[in-house]
Every structure is written in structure tokens, then in C-alpha cells.
Amino acid sequence: MIYNVYLIRHAKTQANFEGRYIGTSDESLNEAGKIQLKKKIMEGYYPEVDKVYASPKKRCSQTAKLIYPDLSIKIVPALSEYDFGEFEGKNYLQLKNNPLYQKWVASGGTVGFPGGEDIQNYKERCCQAFEDIIREMKQDKTLKTALIIHGGSIMAIMENFSPVESVFFDWHVENCEGYRLEIEDELWQKEKIIASCNKL
Numbered sequence: 001m002i003y004n005v006y007l008i009r010h011a012k013t014q015a016n017f018e019g020r021y022i023g024t025s026d027e028s029l030n031e032a033g034k035i036q037l038k039k040k041i042m043e044g045y046y047p048e049v050d051k052v053y054a055s056p057k058k059r060c061s062q063t064a065k066l067i068y069p070d071l072s073i074k075i076v077p078a079l080s081e082y083d084f085g086e087f088e089g090k091n092y093l094q095l096k097n098n099p100l101y102q103k104w105v106a107s108g109g110t111v112g113f114p115g116g117e118d119i120q121n122y123k124e125r126c127c128q129a130f131e132d133i134i135r136e137m138k139q140d141k142t143l144k145t146a147l148i149i150h151g152g153s154i155m156a157i158m159e160n161f162s163p164v165e166s167v168f169f170d171w172h173v174e175n176c177e178g179y180r181l182e183i184e185d186e187l188w189q190k191e192k193i194i195a196s197c198n199k200l
Contacts, residue, residue, distance in 0.1 A: 001185040003137050006047055006146040006200065007154045008178035010055075010063040011037035016175055019091040023081040023116075023152075028058045037066055037176050045200065047144065047180070053133055054148040055079040063176075064148040073148075078129035081150035085116025109168055123168075126156040131192070134183055154178065161194050173199075 012033030015022040029037070040046065046067050054064040056075045064073045087095060095101040100114050112119045130147075137145055151173060158171035158179065173179065177200060184195035 001138075002143070002195070003134065003183040003185070004047075004049075004144045005134070005137075005181040005183060006049065006144075006178060007157060007173075007181065008046070008063070008067070008146055008148050008200070009151050009154060009173050009175050010057075010059040010148060011066075012175045013059050015089065020089055021084040021087050021091070021113075023084040023088055025089060026058050029062050033175070034066070037063060040176050041067060045176075046146075047200075049144040049146045050142050051137075051140075051145045052148065053079070053145065055081065055150055055153065057081065057150070060148045060150065064146075067148070068146065076129050076133070078125045079147065079149045079153050082119070082122045082152045083113075083117035085113040087113045087116070122152070123156040123160065126153045127160045130157045130161065134188065137183075138185070151175075158197070161192065162197065163193050163195065 011029050013022065013027040014030045015025065015027055017030070017032065049068065049071070052064050052068045052071045052073045053076050054060045054073050056077050057080060061073060061075065087101065104111055104113060110119060133145065133147065136142070154173055155168045155171040159166055159168045179197050180200055181197045182195045187193060187195050
């Protein structure tokens with residue numbers, strides 16, 4: 001049995017346009033972000049699915065409702081974005097001279113932000129939520145599912161379950177874009193890896 005899972009990053013908020021780190025902040029989409037998203041919808045960019053999951057943040061639930069207006073949305077708190085701690089709401093220009101920020105950049109994102117979430121805990125909660133969704137898909141015999149989530153959450157899932165060796169930032173994806181994953185039942189049971197993945 002093959003299960004198709006679509007990981008889709010939410011449309012842009014004002015802070016996204018300003019290049020700010022937004023994790024726990026619960027911003028809505030702005031009008032420019034909605035316009036970008038609606039253009040992709042009109043172009044038929046997003047696949048039809050049977051079920052939709054989303055982060056509880058408004059930017060994700062609003063994106064999900066615009067793409068899939070006729071489907072109910074199951075909210076998954078564990079798919080929320082990373083908590084950026086003291087750097088929440090700030091952009092590169094405000095942070096570039098901060099030694100703690102420089103340390104984070106030099107580490108490839110493997111150390112956490114001051115006052116923020118432990119990066120390993122963040123990755124583990126995202127991956128556990130993904131495993132729970134796959135389990136639910138199999139139980140319900142749902143073959144096509146979309147997850148409307150955050151860039152960091154997508155990167156955490158892909159780093160862990162990708163069939164190729166990779167690191168977190170290899171899987172960066174722009175707002176409104178994402179990946180199509182194929183989960184092959186036997187391979188998933190044996191190795192907990194994705195059979196294949198492609199950009200949407």
C-alpha cells in the first residue's frame with residue numbers, strides 16, 4: 001500500500017515578508033500572502049486530498065482553509081513552529097552582531113536560541129507527530145493527506161525520515177510550497193523512512 005503525504009508550508013505573514021524569526025507568535029496571513037497563495041490555488045498547484053492536518057497557529061489553519069475549504073482540519077499542537085526565545089520577532093539585521101546568533105549560524109542550527117526551545121526536543125516532537133499521523137492514515141485507510149505546517153517542522157520531518165542522508169537546512173522550502181512524499185507500507189514498518197519525495 002502506498003500513502004501520499006503532502007507537506008505544505010503556510011503562506012506569508014507580515015513578519016515573513018520582513019524576514020523575522022516567527023515561532024510562537026500567532027500572526028495571521030497578510031493580504032500579500034493571501035494573494036500569493038490564491039495564485040497557486042488558481043494554478044492547480046495543490047493536490048486533492050482526503051484529510052488535512054495543521055499546526056494550531058493561525059497562519060497554518062488559515063492557509064489550510066483557503067487551500068481545502070471543503071475539508072475539516074485536524075489541529076496538531078506538536079507540529080507548531082520552533083520557539084525562538086529571545087530572538088523571536090527579530091530579523092538578520094537586528095541579530096547579525098549578536099555573538100549568540102553568530103554561534104547558532106556557525107553551528108548550522110544545531111544549538112538552540114537563548115530562552116528558546118531545545119532544538120532536539122523540537123525535532124523529536126515534530127517527528128513523533130508525523131509518525132502518529134502515518135499510523136492514523138493506515139488505521140483509517142486514508143491514502144492522501146496534507147499537512148499545512150511550518151518551514152522548520154517540514155525540515156525536521158524530512159531530515160529524519162528522508163531516504164537520503166541529509167541535514168536540516170537541506171529541506172528548506174519557500175512559503176506556499178512543499179513536498180510530496182510516498183510512504184510504502186512495508187518499508188515504513190521496517191525502517192521508518194520515506195519511499196520517495198519530490199517538490200510539489
